[in-house]
Amino acid sequence: MKSLENAPRIYVGTYGMYNSGSLFGKWFDLTDYADAKEFYQNCYEYHRNEFDPELMFQDWENIPEFLISECSLDDKAFDYFQALYEMDDDTAEAFKIYSEQINSWPGNGKVLGDQVESFQESYRGYFGGSMKDAKIEYTYQYIEETGLLADVPATLERYFDYEAFARDLFLEGYTEVDGYVFADY
Template sequence: MTDNTPKIYVACLASYNAGILHGDWIDLDGSETIEDRISEILDASPEEDAEEWAVHDHEFCGHLSEYAGTDTLNAIKEAFEKVEAEGIDWEVFCEYCAHLGHDIEAGQVEMFSEAYAGTADTLEHWCMDFLEETGQLDSIPENLRFYFDYAAFARDMEISDVFTIQHNGDTLVFWNR
């Protein structure tokens, strides 16, 4: 488990409606099922027949409805596990989802992996490497390559082809899909 493990606070609504704060934090990692943890919280409720619950807080990026179901919570858990397994920084993944205006859901790790184009100091440096690696400058004579405007190319790429996320001093580049 890392320091940035997504967490939710699940509250027992029977207790809440009786004026009692009863609930607990659940780490959305692989240690146990969300359904089992929610059952434990409800079983420990000071109110009899506690059946309903709500997410009253969460510690990860994005919006989460207090009435998010276990399908949504399991999708977030699955995304976190995949991100961890692929060595992706969870904060970067969250920034990616926020940039797209999406809440975290199933399938987004694959979208992230497909869209990730690389990291560089700046988008201009990424463009230099991209053009070199793809051979797109090969048709320009070497003595004229010094006149190529990488800054303008980077600006144009960002207008329609890529977007960037700044993280820990690096520029992460993603394809617009």
């Protein structure tokens, strides 16, 4: 999230211009603003040629759908992007998935700090590596970390059904999305 190519940007026009057949507007890079108030002030200043412009977000990049719509940007967006900036790219992607698909932020009513804390407790890592199935890859790590088969003789350990155990593990207790694994608590 730290590179300029991944910067959150919005193309801002107005409904008045759009209804007149014009897509006139400008790309605004959200990293240029400290908060939503400053962003909106700049948007209105840019469209000062209209009397009471109604802003229209015609396109956006690197902004999750849960923070933006055609006519609004969530007030928490700038705090969200600041939190992402403090994370490495893989963790930031995992946090986006967690907030969008696992724990429905900001709709869950949590403040961002609590959302980050619950993410850190839930996130188990990215498992899109050497194995074809992230769930099975995580299961191997889980079994090793918990010592589940530590007391089993090596001759019997090879008969353990990792695929079946992975299926059961992810039926209750864990969720996998695009290789990212989260505990369901």
